[in-house]
Amino acid sequence: MSNPDILRENRSDPFAGERLKLSPFHERQAALNLRDAWSSWNGYKFADYYYDVDYEYFNIRNTCGTYDICPMQKYLIEGPDAMAMLNRMVTRDVSKLRINRVTYCCWCTDTGRMIDDGTIFRLGEEKYMLTCGSPSIAWLRKSCVGFDEVSVTEHTENLAALSLQGPTSFATLKNMGFDEVAELKPFGILHLPFKGTEIMISRTGFTGDLGYELWIDPEYALAMWDALYVAGEHFGIQPYGESATNMARLEAGFLMPYMEFNEALKTVNFEYDHTPLELDLGWIVDFKKPHFNGRSALLKQQQEGLTRKLLKLDIEGNKTAEEAILYNNEACSHEIGYVTSAMWSPAVKANIAFAFVNTNALGGDIWAEIYHYKELRPHRKMALCQISDKPFWVNPRARQTPPGLT
Numbered sequence: 577m578s579n580p581d582i583l584r585e586n587r588s589d590p591f592a593g594e595r596l597k598l599s600p601f602h603e604r605q606a607a608l609n610l611r612d613a614w615s616s617w618n619g620y621k622f623a624d625y626y627y628d629v630d631y632e633y634f635n636i637r638n639t640c641g642t643y644d645i646c647p648m649q650k651y652l653i654e655g656p657d658a659m660a661m662l663n664r665m666v667t668r669d670v671s672k673l674r675i676n677r678v679t680y681c682c683w684c685t686d687t688g689r690m691i692d693d694g695t696i697f698r699l700g701e702e703k704y705m706l707t708c709g710s711p712s713i714a715w716l717r718k719s720c721v722g723f724d725e726v727s728v729t730e731h732t733e734n735l736a737a738l739s740l741q742g743p744t745s746f747a748t749l750k751n752m753g754f755d756e757v758a759e760l761k762p763f764g765i766l767h768l769p770f771k772g773t774e775i776m777i778s779r780t781g782f783t784g785d786l787g788y789e790l791w792i793d794p795e796y797a798l799a800m801w802d803a804l805y806v807a808g809e810h811f812g813i814q815p816y817g818e819s820a821t822n823m824a825r826l827e828a829g830f831l832m833p834y835m836e837f838n839e840a841l842k843t844v845n846f847e848y849d850h851t852p853l854e855l856d857l858g859w860i861v862d863f864k865k866p867h868f869n870g871r872s873a874l875l876k877q878q879q880e881g882l883t884r885k886l887l888k889l890d891i892e893g894n895k896t897a898e899e900a901i902l903y904n905n906e907a908c909s910h911e912i913g914y915v916t917s918a919m920w921s922p923a924v925k926a927n928i929a930f931a932f933v934n935t936n937a938l939g940g941d942i943w944a945e946i947y948h949y950k951e952l953r954p955h956r957k958m959a960l961c962q963i964s965d966k967p968f969w970v971n972p973r974a975r976q977t978p979p980g981l982t
Contacts, residue, residue, distance in 0.1 A: 580620065580646070580733050580794075596621040599646040600736040600797035604805075608815050615818065618711065618732075620647035623817035630922070632816035633823045636783055637923055639812025640742030642804070643782075643821055645789065649694075649711055650731040653704045657723035662696065662704060665719040665869055667852060669862040673698045676765040678780055681860060682852050683715070688873030689840035689849040691715060693831065693857075695780065697765060705731065709833050715841070719869075736797035740804070741787035741824075743971075746979045748808035749777070749788065757788070758978040771799055782821060784828025786973045826917050826928065829888060829967030831855060835917045836886060836930055853877055854932075855886045882935050884913070888964040891927040891944055894920055895957055900929075900944040904937055906958045908945060912937035915944065923969045927959070938963075 579585075580597035589595070597620045599605065608626050615624045623644065625632060635641045653662060663670045666681040673679050675698050682693040694708030706716070716728045740748065749757045757777060760766055766777045773796050781787030792800050805813055825832060833839060840849040852861050853874060861874055891897050902913035913933035921928045933942060942961040947954050973979050 597647075599644050600794040601644050601646065601738065601801055604798060604801050605644060605815060613817070617647040617818075618649065618709075622647055623815065625817040625819045626815050629817075629819040629823070632814065632820035633922065635812065635814045635816055636742050636785065636820060636824050638743065639814070640740060640745040640748055640808060641814050641816040641820075642801075643739040643741065643816055645737040645739050646732075648732075648737065649708050649713075650735055650737075651706045651713065651716055652729040652731045653706060653716070653726065654729070655702055655723075655726040657726040658702050658704055661720055661723045661726045662706070663865065664867065665716075666696070667861040667868055667870070667874070669865045670696060670704075671865070675700060676767075678763045678765060678778055682857060683719075684852065684870030684874070685840050686869055686873065688851045688853075688870035688877060689843075690837055690852055690855065690857075691840050692833065697778065699765075710839060734794070736792050736794040736800075738790045738797075738801070738804070739781055739787065740790060741781045741783045741785055742812075743786055743973060744808070744811035744813075745787050748804065748811045748813060751811070752803055752807035760788075761977050762975050770803075771796060775800065782828075782830055783824040784830070784967060784969055784974060785824070785971050786976075786979050822917075823919055823921075826919055826930065827921050827923055827967070827969035829970075831857075831886075831930075832917065850886075851877060854882055854884055884932050884934055885938075886916070887931055887933050888966075888968065889915075889929045889931050889942065889944075889961040890964050890968075891918075891929055891946075891961050892959045893946075893957065894927055895946050895948045895959065896920055896927065897929050897944045897946050897959065900931075900946050902931060902933060902961070903943045903945060903958075904940055906943050906960075908943070908958075910937075912942065921968055926968065928964075928968045929961075931961075 586592045596616055610627045613624045614621050666683045668681040678695050678697050681696055683691050692708045697705040720726050760779045762779050764779050768775050773793050776791040778789045780789045837850045843849040897915045897918040900915040904910045904912050913931055915929045915931045918929035944959045944961055946957045
């Protein structure tokens with residue numbers, strides 16, 4: 577089951593070419609997906625949830641869970657020009673990234689519109705791995721123009737990856753025999769022996785809590801899964817899907833593609849895409865380094881000021897503000913923005929949301945027009961919003977080293 581194209585290679589199936597790929601972990605995940613709740617991500621069959629979304633969310637917050645990130649795109653960038661090529665492509669200064677460290681980054685068009693975000697792993701002096709949510713091989717190859725000594729390799733199917741998140745994630749890895757993880761700092765990388773091969777463990781994740789990501793040859797994926805679940809049996813380990821991930825990442829203040837932003841290369845309407853500055857990602861735009869894609873446009877936007885900005889909102893009441901339009905007053909006199917993601921947060925007991933708001937309206941009130949249903953009948957409610965300057969939920973153990981057993 578380690579071959580993700582196993583269904584596509586069935587020559588007796590007339591629809592083989594349309595079948596979703598199977599993750600190297602699919603055999604174990606399918607047995608635990610009691611609701612048979614699947615969706616797709618980058619051509620892979622992917623769990624939306626396994627049993628119950630809320631149950632899986634509390635699993636992340638109270639014990640630990642596994643999330644399949646095999647469908648995430650992975651690219652190896654290697655050669656003497658690898659660092660220079662990446663430094664021209666992304667907004668962050670890659671020259672500052674040390675070996676066995678990871679950094680969050682984004683990359684833009686020449687007009688400063690964000691194409692995607694992702695992480696860069698520095699694996700050696702001239703070796704990097706870029707991970708991202710959508711296929712980016714064409715843009716990476718274009719970014720290599722002008723650099724003679726750099727290669728880009730599609731690596732997605734050559735590396736199985738599993739995210740292990742939650743307060744008992746370290747205890748699980750320690751019980752698995754990986755004592756070295758105790759000294760692994762956030763965004764650090766370890767390479768450790770495992771059953772005749774090597775496992776790479778990075779202290780990274782998408783939940784705002786203590787967590788790790790495990791990377792291994794697909795042929796050893798099921799062996800790693802089994803060892804992990806034996807080690808985590810008494811630490812509450814369970815799988816979780818995309819829906820629970822979306823809840824945890826919103827609480828932690830992390831952006832989700834196609835919710836907070838559209839990828840610039842895939843938008844049609846003018847300014848339906850976004851810049852990193854509009855997305856409140858100015859902290860990963862390094863204007864001190866030499867030229868990078870979009871630098872001039874972003875510098876101009878910074879100097880002239882933003883017309884809209886992504887904000888975190890705490891909304892009164894408990895009616896989720898999904899797809900809500902924002903106004904300057906309760907009478908809805910002027911539309912000033914819109915909600916991108918919203919939920920009732922079990923961790924902070926608050927009605928939270930991400931929203932784009934016109935900057936010229938930031939000095940006044942923000943009201944959300946919320947529609948909700950009672951017994952199949954729609955109801956309208958106006959709710960006052962407060963801006964939050966920090967993530968809604970962050971646990972200190974996410975940065976603590978060593979993290980402790982819980």
